[in-house]
Amino acid sequence: MPSRQSPPSRLRTWPVKMIEKPSLINGKGLFAAEPLPARRKIGEFEGEVISQREARRRAKTQRHIAIVEVNNKKAIDAAQQKHGFRFINHSCTPNTFMRIFRERAEFYTLRHIKKGEELTCNYGETHHEGTLRCTCRSQTCRQFL
Numbered sequence: 001m002p003s004r005q006s007p008p009s010r011l012r013t014w015p016v017k018m019i020e021k022p023s024l025i026n027g028k029g030l031f032a033a034e035p036l037p038a039r040r041k042i043g044e045f046e047g048e049v050i051s052q053r054e055a056r057r058r059a060k061t062q063r064h065i066a067i068v069e070v071n072n073k074k075a076i077d078a079a080q081q082k083h084g085f086r087f088i089n090h091s092c093t094p095n096t097f098m099r100i101f102r103e104r105a106e107f108y109t110l111r112h113i114k115k116g117e118e119l120t121c122n123y124g125e126t127h128h129e130g131t132l133r134c135t136c137r138s139q140t141c142r143q144f145l
């Protein structure tokens, strides 16, 4: 029975070793630099905290969008980040998932991930509003983001 108590807000079960490098999916991707067990928290989406309104404005004007809306008021823009989850690519069959918790966006592994595997998550609804072609190569690809 999982505890209903929330974890201490600054409990950090990462860092795990990750590297950014060219991806077969899109641009630069984020890769596991060590084997990762299933269901492990591997980090958070870090960046500038902005209003949802500002997020929508930026999404219209930026070529590379790296924004996660954490609720209907706030969003995190990782465009200025040099490392981390701004590089995680979308896959229709991802190996991690993002969980929004108290205005933060946490990443967990969905299954065991081998060293060298690209980390992916399902972006869900995006600021591209179904206009960006998906290149994840999954057999169950939904085609557009």
Ligand SMILES: [Zn+2]
Pocket (backbone or CB within 6 Å): 091, 092, 093, 134, 135, 136, 137, 138, 140, 141, 142, 143
């Ligand atoms: Zn896809």
